[in-house]
Amino acid sequence: MAYIQVESVSKKYVKGNVETRVLKDVxxxxxxxxxxxxxxxxxxxxxxxxxxLGSLNEPDxxxxxxxxxxxxxLSHDERALFRLNYLGFIFQNFHLLPxxxxxxxxxxxxxxxxxxxxxEKEARELLxxxxxxxxxxxxxxxxxxxxxxxxxxxxxxxMEPEILLADEPTGNLDSKTGEExxxxxxxxxxxxxxxxxxxxxxxxxxxATHALFLKDGEVLEIKTLKEAN
Amino acid sequence: xGKKEEFLRQKNSMQKALKIIIAVLGIIAVGLTVxxxxxxxxxxxxxxxxxxxxxxxxxxxxxxxxxxVNKEGKIEIPLEDVQKYGIVYVPYSPTKPLTAFFLNxxxxxxxxxxxxxxxxxxxxxxxxxxxxxxxxxxxxLLDDLKGIDGGCTAYPPDEIPYEVKDGKILVDKNIVDAxxxxx
Ligand SMILES: Nc1ncnc2c1ncn2[C@@H]1O[C@H](COP(=O)(O)OP(=O)(O)O)[C@@H](O)[C@H]1O
Ligand SMILES: [Mg+2]
Numbered sequence: 001m002a003y004i005q006v007e008s009v010s011k012k013y014v015k016g017n018v019e020t021r022v023l024k025d026v027x028x029x030x031x032x033x034x035x036x037x038x039x040x041x042x043x044x045x046x047x048x049x050x051x052x053l054g055s056l057n058e059p060d061x062x063x064x065x066x067x068x069x070x071x072x073x074l075s076h077d078e079r080a081l082f083r084l085n086y087l088g089f090i091f092q093n094f095h096l097l098p099x100x101x102x103x104x105x106x107x108x109x110x111x112x113x114x115x116x117x118x119x120e121k122e123a124r125e126l127l128x129x130x131x132x133x134x135x136x137x138x139x140x141x142x143x144x145x146x147x148x149x150x151x152x153x154x155x156x157x158x159m160e161p162e163i164l165l166a167d168e169p170t171g172n173l174d175s176k177t178g179e180e181x182x183x184x185x186x187x188x189x190x191x192x193x194x195x196x197x198x199x200x201x202x203x204x205x206x207x208a209t210h211a212l213f214l215k216d217g218e219v220l221e222i223k224t225l226k227e228a229n
Numbered sequence: 230x231g232k233k234e235e236f237l238r239q240k241n242s243m244q245k246a247l248k249i250i251i252a253v254l255g256i257i258a259v260g261l262t263v264x265x266x267x268x269x270x271x272x273x274x275x276x277x278x279x280x281x282x283x284x285x286x287x288x289x290x291x292x293x294x295x296x297x298v299n300k301e302g303k304i305e306i307p308l309e310d311v312q313k314y315g316i317v318y319v320p321y322s323p324t325k326p327l328t329a330f331f332l333n334x335x336x337x338x339x340x341x342x343x344x345x346x347x348x349x350x351x352x353x354x355x356x357x358x359x360x361x362x363x364x365x366x367x368x369x370l371l372d373d374l375k376g377i378d379g380g381c382t383a384y385p386p387d388e389i390p391y392e393v394k395d396g397k398i399l400v401d402k403n404i405v406d407a408x409x410x411x412x
Contacts, residue, residue: 069236
């Protein structure tokens with residue numbers, strides 16, 4: 001079975017008597033170590049799909065299995081545990097807590113862990129890997145957009161997730177900084193992370209192994225771009 | 230240890246804890262059955278109510294007010310500030326800011342000012358909804374912060390108990406210190 005198995009996922013939103021079908025029978029399979037880009041026009045359901053993959057939002061029908069775990073047969077608490085163990089989230093508005101330094105922001109997810117753990121050493125290693133050496137004591141407002149994004153990436157990585165879910169992570173960055181961030185994702189993928197990224201910048205396809213194009217909630221096309229390593 | 234083994238181990242220990250909780254809840258349920266005959270009250274127990282409000286067509290940004298802890302260990306938020314500003318942000322601690330605002334039915338809500346899934350910490354009130362400034366998730370102020378749309382609907386800012394005395398909202402510091410993110 002594929003590492004991430006999406007089976008006939010459908011989702012609709014009802015407002016008054018207006019029904020919007022946001023996802024229609026979406027199916028695809030992601031192998032471990034693959035780098036998928038989800039593209040499509042605004043409103044096509046990309047963010048909804050990503051939030052379902054992240055178990056933050058429930059489909060009306062269909063299943064999502066990750067590492068053979070059927071996400072929506074887990075209880076709410078089990079799902080929270082699943083997210084903590086398997087997933088790292090990176091959003092477009094990487095909003096870091098302004099009163100915390102870069103290092104403290106990175107350590108934030110460790111506070112949610114059931115038993116207290118210390119990951120300061122790991123956090124410092126991540127800072128180094130992401131080229132943020134010497135910035136650990138800086139507050140978000142003292143960092144550039146690209147640096148803040150990298151702190152957000154480090155925060156997503158601190159629990160050593162197998163899977164990274166990113167929703168337009170370069171959406172707020174200029175193209176040069178966006179490119180640098182994409183190189184980081186490519187490197188993380190090379191080190192074995194499975195990545196699913198929403199973007200509408202098709203230049204980013206060069207880094208991905210697969211692309212999924214959504215339109216009006218339907219899978220328009222799935223492309224294999226290159227082999228995963 | 231692999232991710233799956235680690236996950237399953239934690240899941241099992243959580244289920245054990247759950248069984249105990251369910252047993253305790255069962256006992257409480259018997260007691261509650263008796264109370265079922267008392268009609269449900271519309272107003273929330275222990276909450277402070279001001280006049281009903283309609284936020285249609287309004288957009289209210291958070292106003293920061295300083296966090297004050299009194300010598301009884303209570304965080305003090307002037308009720309007047311919440312009435313004046315609409316929604317306040319109280320940086321009690323870097324990881325646990327608080328917010329206070331009124332729902333449409335006039336109920337005062339005090340909550341940890343964090344949208345836990347996306348880790349946003351700033352909100353605004355717009356059109357009878359509380360909106361996360363980071364992910365845009367909206368929760369209804371008409372309906373006890375029930376999710377309307379967005380990625381984090383299942384996790385409105387976590388409400389914490391308070392009391393109102395002499396024009397001050399008092400929140401037990403210990404409760405906030407012990408608070409843990411749900412996600
Ligand atoms: N919680 C929700 N309630 C109602 N409608 C929603 C909700 N979330 C998204 N939508 C609608 O679903 C459609 C797809 O949204 P989204 O997944 O955010 O698309 P994208 O990320 O591709 O722009 C849009 O029409 C949007 O307005
Ligand atoms: Mg989107």
